[in-house]
Amino acid sequence: MPTNFWPSAAELHRFMPEIILTLFGTAIMVLEPLTRAKKMLAWLAALALALAIGFALFAMNFPGTAFSGMIVADGFATFFRVLVCGVGLLTILLSLDYLDRENHQQGEYYALLLFSIVGQCVMASANELIMVFIGIEISSIASYVLAGYLRDDPRNNESAIKYFLLGSFATAFLLYGIAWIYGLTGTTNLSEIRAVLGNANFAQSPALVGLAAALLSVGFAFKVSAAPFQMWAPDVYQGAPAPVTAFMTAGPKAAAFAVFLRVFVTAFEPVSDRWVPLVGVVALATMVVGNLAALRQSNIKRLLAYSSIANAGYVLVAVAAHSEVGTQAVMFYLASYAIMNVGAFAVVSHFARKGERFVAIDDFSGLAERQPAMAALLAIFLLSLIGVPLTAGFFGKFYIFRAALDSHLVWLTVAGLLNSAIAAFYYLRILVVMYMHAPGEAAERLEPLSPTLNATIWAAALATLAFGVFPGPLLDLAGRWVLGR
């Protein structure tokens, strides 16, 4: 047993992003009753995220584990830390207008957001099942509250209660799985678990390891909204405030994938024959369910929710590829998906107006005629979601299916590609409505975007295009920081 538990400076550096975020979160909490300039708090939160990104990158100078191996600051963690902080940043920019409009401009919101991101950063860097659990819980509980943030809105309540109950339910399974893996291996440290499982003298029944892995994967599958654990997602995403939905589809989901990959690829590598094929099956089911159900949606938030399920399916295809290329693809895809999805939600959230009145797809009628720029931006995000070349979404899909083919998952690749063709149909519907229908009431009386929102959306759109034309840097980054086996 090591005697000195006081963390070294390097260890603190490895955990610095979380520390920064927590400090700022707490500060915002404290400042909230003291100031009327709530937007200042938002900018403070944004600053915190920017700093966190900086520290996350800085932590790359001190790769390694910290706090008795509880967390690890490696490239993979950094990538996702930066990603979730980035998503958080975008979310804050979206939320400014939204909360103003809903008369809920409060510091708590930003504090919760920061705390949620702390949880996601912990997930990204966790090297211990207990940290995984706590990270997930931090992220989730904050999200539960955020989903129900507008507490007088029944949709928000319902979203929150559903998310909360089902989330806790799934977490119980996850926890049960942790208990089992602890019981079988005597440890919860991921690399130690791997060492134990990989040990030739490992005496425990592989079936029980399977049981543990299955229970764990229930929790993760729920968080990434894989079929058949996806059912919460549409309801929750539809009901939650639009910026929160944007956040949830991008940030927590990315973090959940990160932790999913880390746990399974690191710890359960020795029993990969038990879970890899199943990931393929689940991926297929997820894509099919998400895409087919999305075909009939009339609410754009709900549609994007189903789309996020389907997208989770694509990512799972890359996970099923079970290779470094696959992991790289996951990373690239999640990053690009986060950008385009947040962008899409930004437009949707602005368009919805107070009380999210205009969220039916038909409300977007003729947007292109009244607000061509806004329509064009949304179109870019949608085309990217379809996977049209020269957008980030295309390369995301491309890398995923390349990884799948690389692992000889021909059937899954073909099924996935066909699914992406089906998906085109419902994204096209939005384009159809925007571009090809006569302007409706909602499009007629749309005030222009505020500068921050405008900048946010433009930035997201440019990023979508930039990664669509030059995906190299991002992919290189993902390649350099990919999770080693």
Add this chain to the structure above:
Amino acid sequence: MDLPLPLPIQAVPLSAYLVLSAVLFSLGICGFLFRRNLITIFMSIELMLNAVNLSFVAFSYQMKQVDGQIYSFFVMVVAAAEAAVGLAIILTVFKNRETLEVDDVDRLKL
């Protein structure tokens, strides 16, 4: 403590604790699926967490390590936090809908 008792089983294997844990966990699932009061459902989750805790402690015993117990300690902390937030959410739902009937919280669908 080994009193000669007229019992069919002389000692309880650890697996019995695990089975008990499984039973309680399953009953928790069962409660979630069949109870219709939001609070009861939430309590079912607590039951599941308790079941998991039992497993943790049992494994801790098996390993002769304290770590399992630490985990169950964390689970309790989390459960407490969840309880605070969960009950607050239930409160808001009740305030808006005047009901705790879970089946009535189904406006977001299809």
Add this chain to the structure above:
Amino acid sequence: MSVILFGVFALIAVACAVNLVLQRHPVTSALSLIGVMGSLAVLYLLLGAEFIAAVQVIVYAGAIMVLFLFVIMLLNAGAEEKIPGKSLTAKLLGLPVFLIFLGVVAFLIQKYSSANAPVEFGAFTGGGPREVGRALFTTYLLPFEVTSVLILIAILGAVVLAKKEID
């Protein structure tokens, strides 16, 4: 002795759990859950987890469940109405899922678990406050600190969701 204790408290735990599932009234369910927790505390003791047993009673059965009861009272929640539930899926799949899950897990434990050594009271005494505290502030320092964030969120969340309108 441990056999009897286990037998009795396991039985109580299961009975209370079944009761929790069967009762319509949330208060009854809550009381049953307290029963479960209490009996589990005894089993923790049997397993040498003194500290956890104490926390189980003080924090869990005491504080958390009191919160539950408080909310039940606050909302004046009555018994569930005797109307059929709306979820066909739960009705059709619920019981089979429950039985299969239990069956499979129990079967796996019985058949494959290596944990078949008899449990003897006092065989493991590493679960005192001293050991727990040491672990908590050395190896598990980080999670311990991080849970504080969790608590913060809980406070913040409760405040956000329950506080009065600002206007």
Add this chain to the structure above:
Amino acid sequence: MQESQQLWLIPIFPLLGFLLNGTLGKRMPKAFINAAAVGSVVLSFLWVVKVLAALGSLEAPHIERYFTWFAAGTFSVGVDFAVDRLTSVMLLVVTGIGSLIHIYAVGYMAHEDGYYRFFAYLNLFMFFMLVLVLGANFLILFIGWEGVGLCSYLLIGFYFLENFATDAGKKAFIVNRVGDFGFSLAMFLIVIHFGTLDFGTVFGKAAAMTPETSAGVITAICLLLLVGATGKSAQVPLYVWLPDAMAGPTPVSALIHAATMVTAGVYMVARSSSLFNLAPIAMETVAIVGLLTAFFAATMGLAQNDIKKVFAYSTVSQLGYMFVGLGVGAYSAGMFHVVTHAFFKALLFLGAGSVIHACHHEQDMRHMGGLRKKIPLTFWTLCCAWVAIAGIPPFSGFHSKDAILLAAHAHAPWMYWVGVVTAGMTAFYVSRAMFMTFFGEYRGHAHPHESPFVMTLPLIVLAILSLGGGQIHIPDWLAPVLGEEHAAHETSLVVISVVAGALGIALAYFMYVVSPGLPDALANRFKTLHTLIYNKYFVDEVYDVSIVTPIAQGSRDLLWKGVDAGFIDGIVNGAGSLARGIGGGLRYLQAGNIRGYATWVAAGAVFLVVAMTVMGGIR
């Protein structure tokens, strides 16, 4: 190397005429149009004369190669023109008669709308016809072949306001296309087996083949060529377009549908004679097709009342004769008949045009009669054609028809007899037309008047040619190209055919001049037969019912509505609906109920637990 004769100028003149009239004609005075149209053709004629004079006896073909049209790999097609004796005959006929008819048309079309358009088309026709004749390979010939078909289409449909005209034009084009289908396939086979379409090379290589290897292929090629020829030259079973083609202005009927274009098939077969000679079965087929056509067309001609229709069936019938000539190996006789037929049939049509012109566009002979005195010049010139076509010696028709009949007898006597019967019928229906038109009392309501000089001049020239054309010894001129004739000159056979002609005239005189009530009585007496003949054996109707309607109906109901909209789009849209349906179904799982969702989570957990414990062996 021969000296270049600038053969390309021959077709280029009319092409220029076409371009001038086509682009500027609308805004130009008639004089300009006339000059461009007639002038170009006359120039072309003169150039032909000049070229032929320069080339002299044409012992060997004179070939001029201009440029590669297209090439693919080793296969290439050049734009090559050639003149040999066969070509020379056709060139003279085409440009000569073409010039006459152009001149005639100046008068005939004087009051029509679209005057410039008419001459543009006519010039274009001349261009293509000359290309057809001059082409030194099958594909250049095919250009002309299709081109004349196009012009025929345009000119038949000249009165495009009228449905019957445009219908007829379309029919002509499409039926010709059926023939071209055969022609094309023949060309494909030629290229496959000879690697080129150049006449000289192909014929040379074919002759060099051993009979065993050549028989099948060359027979197939020849039969396919024959299909092409039946289309263009209106043979059974593709003759149906020609009678309808009379919807065009009469000069067109004379030029295209009597003198030149329809003989293109004959020309093509004659051109390919060295192939046909290697394929006896194909030859026999040619003869039989010709004979059938000659006979049946003649019977159909018996009962027509439209003067142009009579001559149209006559044309079909006469073309049949030519084919008989080709089929029995008397190519030069066939070509001879092409020439004489060009003279007298052009004359007949132009004369008929003159009659029609006189009667203010009345074509039904029942509304004519007694025109002999009113338009005497037309009458007398037409008489020249009459005697020529009836085979009265020593006029042109007699010589050529006789040559064919004699050759047919040498080949198979029964063919001769059918030919003789046909000759009798020919004499009869032409006479009938003459009698109905020019004799008896005028039965119409117009005020017939003689045509202007521009119209009568060509009539006179053609009349002279019809009478004396037989003296031109075309078979001798052609013999080196198309092979010698072997038929012995049997006087008895000649007499029989002449008698048949005379009988036909006599019968017609008896029926239509002596006792005019007789035809109707006979028609009533043999009602079925008359109905059959009068309605042209219902061939058009049969084609309609057996081909046109099934294709149209089948395409609409089965293919379009059935396969396309029903089946394929059914699958496509069905897949869409299925996906949406499944999506709809999935939506209903998503009932909004938390317990339901939890059930799925638990069920999923059960699935994963079972799957992961079982997968990789449950141990």
Add this chain to the structure above:
Amino acid sequence: MLLNAVLFLPLIGFLIALILPTDLVKRFALGFSLLMFVVSLGLIGPVLANPGVYSFETDVEWINSPMIRYHIGIDGLSLWLVILTTFLTPLAVLISWNYIDRRIKEYYAFLILLAFGMIGVFVSLDLFVYYVFWEVGLVPMYFLIGIWGHERRIYAAVKFFLYTMVGSVLMLAAIVYLYLKSGTFDYTVILSQMASGQLKLTPEEALPLFLAFFFAFAIKVPLFPLHTWLPDAHVEAPTAGSVMLASVMLKMGTYGLVRYCLPLFPSAARECAPWIAALAIIGIVYGALVALVQPNMKKLVAYSSVSHLGFVVLGIFSFNQVALDGAVYQMLNHGISTGALFMLVGMMYERRHSLEIADYGGVANPAPNLSIVFLITTLASVGLPTLNNFVGEFLVLQGAAMANFGWAVFAALGVILSACYMLWLYQRVFYGRASEDLAHHMPDLNLREWVAITPLVVLMVWMGVAAQGFLSPVTVSNARTLEQTKVNVDFRVATPRTPAPEVARAD
């Protein structure tokens, strides 16, 4: 480099069009597309000088992992297709001049952007880059149909998009598979690997890969029975959309067949050739028969496209020089003549606001020039010698006859039928007596329309008479393509009747 300029000018034009004030866009589009055309003319000389190799090659790294190179080049096969694209774009602008009266800016921007995707398809030499352009072309066309089309435009646009998408995703899978086998997306490298035997595809691999490519192309062509998106798309598209769709976009499919399907998977292509030829022939006859009974002009022309492109596919899968040359030539011909037909139909639509044949009749009288131009186009379309289509059709049929005489027999039926439907169309629309109403609303061609249509008519004659000038580079490229189809051929497949010779196994 010039080719880069040709390729990227449209993109630049698109961006400029987006920021220009609306009232300038129309003139800008015309001027800019003319500029594109003029610039592209510069490609001709160098390519003609050396049509068998890729001229104007640019080969720079785009993305390094996986290695994707921006590799473009142009040879005799793609030259005319590129020129065709740039040539038709200004005409498409002209033809839209008055037709498009709303959302003008977007319209012309998309029209120019369309050229970007299409040129890119024809010049890319990297499979990945190729796929990118393939998809990029889809988007502007989707909007062109969907926004400026007729009543059922949305159905048509979505159908068009999804049909193509389904095909192309499979192609993407095949491209990625090839990459994984060969380690490169570079088409030329893959070919040289195949030639050197470094890359070998087993028949079990080659066939699915071939089919994946083929399926994508067959949808685009479109080959029977995957054609049903085409009539809808054509009928609903605005005139310029139809023109670009028929003239260039469909060629993306046939071009793909020649460029990729044959050289990459020679054995599989040969193995499937009889089946594909059968489909092509069915398409020829079927398209013609269905065209015969269409009551809508655009639909008729659309089905005629199905028929015409059947010839192209037949030529491609006849595997000989004659047929392949014919097929490529026929691509261009179809682009010219069908493009012209759509333009003319569009002009009539502008006058009468109907596409139903029954609403016309007697147009020749009020609008003689229009009817003459239409007639010439019709004749080109039915394959009259001296007009362009004849050469292509003849070569295709000739080549098909060389491959299998039976194919030619059935395919030639299409030639008969084409006369039937086109002439019948012509008769019903132009002949007869015009109703009072029609006569008043059917002015003859105006100057703008003359300018738009004349180049096409000139080309019809030019390409029909001086075919060799256009064909010679194509022939050279095709000879090379055919040479490539002999590499790595499993001879068991190529010559089924002879027992497998030992020699063939040796390579």
